[in-house]
């Protein structure tokens with residue numbers, strides 16, 4: 467049988483904790499913005 471396998475859902479679809487969307491749905495710019503804000507929050511906790 468030469469039928470193509472159905473597309474598998476990617477198992478490691480991480481959800482962005484900032485906007486609660488899969489990281490794969492982010493544009494490059496959104497990804498940069500989100501990771502920067504997350505990092506800012508983490509450093510804020512440190513004070």
Ligand SMILES: [Zn+2]
Pocket residue numbers: 482483484485486487492496500
């Ligand atoms: Zn995000």
